[in-house]
Amino acid sequence: MTQNLERFIFCFLLFLLMVQMFSCHQNGPQTSKNNKEQEDNSLTLTYQDTLLKYLSLQDFKDQTIITKKVHEFGKDQYFNKSGYNWIFLAYSYLLQDKIDSIEIALDYLDGKVSPDLRVLKDYFRIRANFSFDHVTNIGTMEKMIDAKEYALENKSRFSFLFFNLLANANYRRADYRQALRDNESWYSYHPNKYDPHVAQAYQEIKFMQYIELHDDNKLKETLDSCKYYANKTADSAIIMRMYNLQSQYFFSIGNNRKAVEASQMYFNYLSSSKMLNSYAYANLAKNFLNNRQIDSAIYYFNAGLQFIRTHKSKQNKLFYYQNLQLAYALKGDYEQAYFTLDSAYQDYKNSIKNIENNRINEINTRYETDKKDQAIKLLKTTNAFNYQIMVQQRWIFVILFALIFSLAFFIYYRNKQKLLTNINQRIIAENRQLILEQKTRQNQLNPHFIYNAIANLQGLISSEQKSKANQYLILLSRQIRDILELNREEYISLDQEIKSLKNYILLQQMRYQDLFDFEIESGNIDVDDVMIPPMLIQPFVENAIEHAFKNLDYRGYLQILFSQTSDQLHIVVSDNGRGVQSDKINAGHKTSLSQIITKERLELLFNDLKQKATIEIKPNYREDNRGYRVEIHIPLVFTF
Numbered sequence: 001m002t003q004n005l006e007r008f009i010f011c012f013l014l015f016l017l018m019v020q021m022f023s024c025h026q027n028g029p030q031t032s033k034n035n036k037e038q039e040d041n042s043l044t045l046t047y048q049d050t051l052l053k054y055l056s057l058q059d060f061k062d063q064t065i066i067t068k069k070v071h072e073f074g075k076d077q078y079f080n081k082s083g084y085n086w087i088f089l090a091y092s093y094l095l096q097d098k099i100d101s102i103e104i105a106l107d108y109l110d111g112k113v114s115p116d117l118r119v120l121k122d123y124f125r126i127r128a129n130f131s132f133d134h135v136t137n138i139g140t141m142e143k144m145i146d147a148k149e150y151a152l153e154n155k156s157r158f159s160f161l162f163f164n165l166l167a168n169a170n171y172r173r174a175d176y177r178q179a180l181r182d183n184e185s186w187y188s189y190h191p192n193k194y195d196p197h198v199a200q201a202y203q204e205i206k207f208m209q210y211i212e213l214h215d216d217n218k219l220k221e222t223l224d225s226c227k228y229y230a231n232k233t234a235d236s237a238i239i240m241r242m243y244n245l246q247s248q249y250f251f252s253i254g255n256n257r258k259a260v261e262a263s264q265m266y267f268n269y270l271s272s273s274k275m276l277n278s279y280a281y282a283n284l285a286k287n288f289l290n291n292r293q294i295d296s297a298i299y300y301f302n303a304g305l306q307f308i309r310t311h312k313s314k315q316n317k318l319f320y321y322q323n324l325q326l327a328y329a330l331k332g333d334y335e336q337a338y339f340t341l342d343s344a345y346q347d348y349k350n351s352i353k354n355i356e357n358n359r360i361n362e363i364n365t366r367y368e369t370d371k372k373d374q375a376i377k378l379l380k381t382t383n384a385f386n387y388q389i390m391v392q393q394r395w396i397f398v399i400l401f402a403l404i405f406s407l408a409f410f411i412y413y414r415n416k417q418k419l420l421t422n423i424n425q426r427i428i429a430e431n432r433q434l435i436l437e438q439k440t441r442q443n444q445l446n447p448h449f450i451y452n453a454i455a456n457l458q459g460l461i462s463s464e465q466k467s468k469a470n471q472y473l474i475l476l477s478r479q480i481r482d483i484l485e486l487n488r489e490e491y492i493s494l495d496q497e498i499k500s501l502k503n504y505i506l507l508q509q510m511r512y513q514d515l516f517d518f519e520i521e522s523g524n525i526d527v528d529d530v531m532i533p534p535m536l537i538q539p540f541v542e543n544a545i546e547h548a549f550k551n552l553d554y555r556g557y558l559q560i561l562f563s564q565t566s567d568q569l570h571i572v573v574s575d576n577g578r579g580v581q582s583d584k585i586n587a588g589h590k591t592s593l594s595q596i597i598t599k600e601r602l603e604l605l606f607n608d609l610k611q612k613a614t615i616e617i618k619p620n621y622r623e624d625n626r627g628y629r630v631e632i633h634i635p636l637v638f639t640f
Contacts (some may be wrong), residue, residue: 077157211252237273285297298327374416453511
């Protein structure tokens, strides 16, 4: 009995020992796996914290810092397979302004990735084509909103990045209330909102938005908050930047003398710190101009232009030329004001030429990149086939190699033909667009009109009509500015188009000494929301003034009417001139040219079958067999 009990106890202990050993064998790999996952998660957080540190204030660092950090992270094998290596590489390309390379780096993240990696991929893809100095197009706005919604839905730490882009985009689109709301969301979702640098940046952005909203009470309150957080940062550059904000505040409340003093303090700091930029010259010169210190304003505007040329800055020089022209006009130096306008026009022509060259270079680069990608893919496919064929028998090798090579060549040849056809069609379409834009601008910026306008200006100056000459020069500068600025946009608001038309007609009234009256009626249309292609109506208004009102024995009358149906904008331009009988040769040709160019523009803009645009000219439409009437129907386009 005792032996049986001892045998039972021994077997039971042996069973427990085996169970323990089996359990250890099973738990060992599981524990190791859990430790590995914890280590990977810790590394992922390290990568994210580093990106948050650099992206926190949209303060992009020197790319050498990123390169050094990538080299440090590269020592961990997990970094190279985590996907963050491609994010850091895209970040480095962004700092080097290598836009095409950013897209290539992000393409390696295609497939199943974590939500945070998807958010960062969307951000860098949008940021690569985003400009903080120009109006954001509708397509980019939609991409930013979609990316923001995805980031919020997945509770990403990087959601705040899209609110910053949206705030900047809406600020450039003059939707300052929405920009203010986006800025509030940026700060609300910011992981480091209690950092004084973040708080100060938030208050400074609010300050710029309140300036545009002309809210002086909020402006003073926000300026005080900016100073408080600037002192909390203990950063001398941020503290000195408060002088720049003070100058803008003083200008907003009409204290131009203090605005000049504050901007001089900030300018002197930047100069002593060797951190001068073109914006500092522009702000100081503008404050001098507002304070009627004309000579100082002219000096710093010219110095700013020289700074841009020397440092090859990308800032738009039109602001400098416009204010220089105004300064010379206020000084009474109309000859120099004219030369300034001419410089602005020459700079515009050069910028258009550069844009065209950049587009051509971009197309060539894209073509070469696609060709290299095709060559790489073909090489990889061929190597894979060769490796498989080498392990087979010799007779199978010959047959399969011939078959695969033939098939690959056929696919490559067909894809290459399709690619070349698509590229050729795209180049033809873009060339057609460029040629049409060039013809339209040449038709709008009529050299005879410019020469006659300058001749009239010289006549006013010679006859000592300085007040009228100054008014004429201001109207002329506005007209040239509208032509240079509005033509850059595919669409502008109806309000901008009406203002440009009024300015042009007032200029022509001064030129022809009130030979005619005019009326512009928009009815109950919301002119701020309805969009229209720029300078669409101006050629027909020019025809009416230049031809219909010539040698009339009665007072001319020009009428421009805008009306709205459910999905169409109806535009009518009519006059009471002599019609075809008065000038049927010249007028006929001029009208035909304007009609052809306008039709081509409408075909390019509204080439969808669901969006139809028409134009119709009715000569001698009045009961007395006089007058011209132009009717244009275009689809309604609204701003977002």
